[in-house]
Amino acid sequence: MRALVSEPLESLSSQATTARGDGNSTTDADDAIALELEDVTKQYVTTTAVDDVSIQVRDGEFFTFVGPSGCGKTTTLRLIAGFEGPTAGAIRFHGEDVTGVPPEDRDIGVVFQNYALFPHMSVAENVAYGLNFVSPPGGVSKDQRVADLLELVDLEGMGDRDPDQLSGGQQQRVAIARALAPGPDILLLDEPMSALDAQLRERLRMQVKAIQQELGITTVYVTHDQEEALAISDRGAVMREGAPEQIAPPERIYRQPSTRFVAEFVGDNNVFEGVITDIERLASAHDSRGSDTTHLTIDVGEGTFDVETSLEPGMAAPTEGSMATVCVRPEHLSRTASANQFTARVESAEFLGETTRVHLQWQDQEILLRTNDPLSGAVTVGFDPEAAHLIDWQ
Amino acid sequence: MPETGPTPGPATGADTGDDQASRKRGPRRVRDRLERRAIALAAVGTTIILLVMFYYPVATVFVESIVVDGALTLAIFLELLRDPFYFGDLARLFAGESPLAVGADLLSSDRRLGIVGFTAYQAFLSMLLSLALGIPLAYLLARYEFPGRRTIRSLTILPFVVPSIMVAVGFVATFGENGTLNGVLRFLGLPTVSLMFSLEAILIAHAFYNAPLVARVTTAAWESVDASAIETARSLGASPLRAFRDVVAPQLYPAVLMGGALTFVFTFGTFPIVLALGGIQLATVEVFVYQLVQDLNYAEAAALAIVELVISLGVLYGYLRYEAKHTVRSRGARPLPRKPLRPPALTGRELLPRAGLAVYGVIALFVFVSPVASLIYRSIVDPGAGFTLAHYQFLIDRQATGAAFQVQPWPAIRNSLVFAAAALAISLPMGIAVSVLTTRRYRGRKLIDVVAMAPLAVSGIIVGIGLLRGPVFGFEIGTYRITMTGTIAIIAAHAVACYPFVVRTVAPGLESIDRSLLESARALGASRTRALLDVELPLVWPGVVAGAAFALAISMGEFSSTIILATGTDQYTMPVAIERFIGRRLGPATAMGVVLLVITSVSFVVIDRLGGESFGL
Structure with missing residues (x-):
């Protein structure tokens, strides 16, 4: 893998170095809340998938929802994305209420477990799709933006391929490039590694973390894999039955679980x-x-x-x-x-x-x-x- | 963007926050807003068309049967139910006689069935015959590999696109007094048979139509049987026959039952075939409804049509209840391997099923191939006279010299094409809108599905009468009288009849698209409509094209409502022209039938090339 962090791409990472610098920028910027869920509840006919959740994610933070299946983590991500509307509560991006805003107007990038690449488009067309609706960030051309992103995910020159010509790991990297291309505010990843084998999962995990740090993009990650959650997150929420049991950095979740459920679920x-x-x-x-x-x-x-x-x-x-x-x-x-x-x-x-x-x-x-x-x-x-x-x- | 100073938005390069804001949230243009609402607009349009062109006309017909001289009454229904002419011996039951006496009479040999009873009786026999001819075909297609298998499989879609009046002409050409069957029999020195105006002719024609449908749904179910389920049964000690009974058969029942139920409903409402092959002594309910309309007895026609609809819907409902309980779907399974048609060994076990299939092949040739072959043959060969193009010449002469009141070929072809094109232009967006609405998950989806699919269940005659008595006759809004021309009414009737087929071809495709594809497009900034146009429709394109070809073919073959709306006008179509010819001269009718066959065959080729496999029935 190309050393992404030590050799950053000029056009992609300038923001990372200016806004976040070497990690010691102003406290203002670090403490800014990029995403806020306030008393968010999602009820279905017979079940409550998300139960009165309030969470704040800081700008540039890598935040993970982890929990067993059916704990409401994916529903929470879908609420953030706007694919579903909450039954009660508010969702804010940078303090702006987006609760009723459709997903296309939310400035988000989403990566799904099954890649969800458009099978009738080439790799480059997939990555370029979001640029139909916004001009590429940084004033570069559409083609340049696509090339930059394919380089970022180590797929230079693969633009002309069809998605089904790529391996699972490559397809998922295309999906990440596609989600990042329009320059979203928030990147949402829904179990992006679950379909990959263990070795590949660990490699891609490091790659995702490196890209996230390089771009400094606020990232919300959903996984059922507690080991993955510990390895990748700045902070995480352990979910159970629609509500977070503990919201803390990985070390604290591991060393100082706040409930019996967290103690037994994580490790x-x-x-x-x-x-x-x-x-x-x-x-x-x-x-x-x-x-x-x-x-x-x-x-x-x-x-x-x-x-x-x-x-x-x-x-x-x-x-x-x-x-x-x-x-x-x-x-x-x-x-x-x-x-x-x-x-x-x-x-x-x-x-x-x-x-x-x-x-x-x-x-x-x-x-x-x-x-x-x-x-x-x-x-x-x-x-x-x-x-x-x-x-x-x- | 919030006012938090330098925007920490990621990956924006040299962008400032303000730049980004204007880049993303520029003023929405009118076109943009229109595009966002496109699906909603299409849904509203579909609703209006359905209300004005289907539900309102059908309702006016039904109202006529229960409102006499301004008073609500069930008298017409009660009279109908007690009339032995319609209900045979059952009518005595409705009239209050003891069920035991009626039951005894029904079991005796001189029972009277009445029109409704006869209709149900012939529908039941048609269903049995269709199952008998359809299931062996499914066995052949699902379990054997041979050259041309795929072609035969796709040919099973033919009944949906072949106009029923053309089948009727083909059967007259085959089984008529001077038909090809008798020609062959005479040639062989055998006694001739008279099958015309007999129940047998109707049943065979119905089987021609419906056996391929049975075969189609059963083949699909058979192919979805997981080989490992059978292997598991065998490993647990079941014999091949036992494994078939315990594992395969339960997965086939729902499909067989679906084929049977649909066949019953289709043949219960049969019209052109019985009109052409049955004669008045074998008239079914639908033919009688038509007859009553011709006699301007609308109230009784409507009441009879409602009785028919109730019975059809009852059968469909019963089937749907069964389906909901019994559907077994093993998706993504490893299918059973197909056997070669040529026996690998000359043992009884290998030869017996293949010999059975050979016998079946001869019967199938007779039922499925001979009518179409006879149609073409009779259009160019006269019994006794040999090869002739006189029938086609007749069509051309009629066009050149025919009187204005006579049915002419070119207007029929032109009307058919114009109506089909217009019906397509309306039914395609309608069908896509309904597909989008019924593949989303929300409460009340089933209801919308039923309401939108109702045109499949309501007979074309009712729609025809309703349009004639309603919009064509005119609405009164205040002091204004709004009337609709016959042309618009015919196009509307065709569009309403066609669009369920678009839904049936498009919706299953949309349903199978992973919703994360749609959500990815939305998250990348595409509106719902853009996502439909950019992602969903390109992926289900074969289904869309197949739906369009269906719509075209259904419109081209539509007979029931067209004959009502076109009577006495110059808006007759090819099927109506064939019906006019068939009464007088078989030759020109077959020639016209061949013209219709050529045009519908083109539709069929389009369907086959572009994904007939995706048809959801």
Whole structure:
């Protein structure tokens, strides 16, 4: 792949370097809201696909909706695109209400899972189609614009081909070029990688991210693949039953899931529930964001766990006797950890290559463990108090 | 664009925000606005045409049957239902006699069927014959590979474009007293047969029409059977016959039933074939409606037509209910491999089905090929006299010297072409608009579908009477009287009859287009109409052209409403001219029939070349 970032195309990326510069431009520009959903609801006859969603996407941000099928992520994208109208609520682009505006007047680029290339047009005609309705940005000719975009997606000289002469990955890159050609405000991608095989998916993922950064275009991405969501996003919303469970950058979603659903949907996780028997605020110990760290002792039935956790902003301090939900990632469970030890029975193991995922049984609960050692029978594992995260308490 | 200083809009190069705003949202021109509303305008136009040229005229006919001297009454219906002339022994049931006595009489040999009973009886027999001739053809086309298979498959579309009056002439030429069948029999020294004005002739003619339809829908269903479903059944221990019964047959029933139901409805409303082949003693409901109209007895004609419509719609409704419950569709399946027609081994198992198909081939030749061959043959050969062009000469002479009141060939050809072109110009946009509206998903879509497809179910005679008694006679708006010329009425009747066929060819294509293609175009800045013109129509173009060819052929062959509207005027078309000739001279009728055959064949070739396969029936 051509190094897109280190060798930017003059006509395509000048805006990226002027407006966003080296990433330290004015706070005004960085904080501008490109897209806002306010109390958006979409109801169908029997179901509520999107349930009172409010989200703000910043200018130039790569924002991802991730969740299982039927969680409303694709409907949300279709509402943003204007293919469907919300039952209630407002959608704004740069503060301007576009709720009733038809898709052709919204300044958007859309890329679908199945590429949706016009089969009766050549690659170049596909890319040029949107330029029938606006003049090419930057004052270049239509042909030049098409050539620039094909170069951007590494398909120089392929303009005369028919879409069905291209591989799936190439077709999807044509679709991306076509969506970008008119210079849209917002790029919307609906599961664009799902039809591709795993290797290609990872390569195209990097390419999409590089193009997005080069152009600085506000991008909304929909995927059911949590790994993809973590890898590509600046920020994301984990959706469930039509509403976001958590809206945060990928690291936070992974390390500090705000609900049990997020903890279990994003990556493997072990979730424990138990009664808080002791609380100790470690006022002196601050985590990187400066919030207080709290030491909890939790009774989980066959033993107690010591957990050191920082409280989510807005979460009230836990009280003794209440139920706490904590999670520990499988990679943080080990047989050498001295704290929080418990003994579980090995049920099965899956060899994944670099590690093996072992399924353990403990107290009617399945425990996941990552290891490289062959295990069988009963094993004693433990985890450091800092490795656990307090999801919630009540 | 918001006023956030330097526009962070992506990929705009040296553009400033203001430039971009003007680039994107320039003032909308009038043409632009018109274009955005084009589909809505076409829909409104379609609605108006349907209301004025179909629903209003048909309603006036129906009103006439329930309003007598300004009072609402069902007397005409009750009289009709109790009249043994129409309902035979069933009429006694409606008159209040005991069902047991009526039932016993119906089972006895001297039962009376009445006109309606006879119509249903012949429709039922026609359906059985069509199924008997159609299903073997489907088996041949779906399961065997042989040269010419594709051609035969596309020929099954022929009945839709062949004018029924032409089929009638072909049958007279084949089965008439001096027809080719008797000619062959005489040549072989066998006794001649008299099939004219017999039920058999009508049934064979109906089978000629409808067996290919049965074959068509059944073949399509058979081809969509997934081979792996049968392989699964076989691997689980089912014999080939058992696998057929359990896996294939259930997927064929709905198609066979659809073919049967449509055949029943079509033959129940049959008109030109019975008019030409049946004579008055074998008249069906539709012929009687025509007769009553000729006698100016509109109220009874309308009442009878309503009875006919109710029965037809009842059958269709029953079928649709069944279809909704039983449709099995395995899309994108791996189809069954076709067997070669030449037996790979001389075993009974290989030879038996092929021998059956050979017998079928002879019968099919007789039913499907001989009428058309006879039509051409009789137009150039006179029994006893040998080869002659006298019949064509007659057409030319009639044109040159015929009196004004006589039916002349050229006006018939010219009228047919003009009406067909005008009907096409109207029905194509109507059909496309309705296709767009009925392929979108929204509540009430089914209702619109039914309302828009109603012209398929209402007989042409009713539409003809309605247009004659309604718009042609005139509306009164205030003190103004608006009348419509016969020409406009005929074109309207043709357009209304044609456009459902455009919908049937275009809508399935539109339905199968991935909606993300349309949405991509919209997101790239195309209006709904532009997306239709740029993306959807080019992709379903074969369907559009096929629909246009259908419309042309249907208009050219339309008989029922035209004969009502053209009676006593000089707006007669080719089918009407053939009907006029057929009563007096068979020769000129066959010559005229050949002219019509040539013109409709051109339509057929167009359909075949440009995607007859996409026809959605």
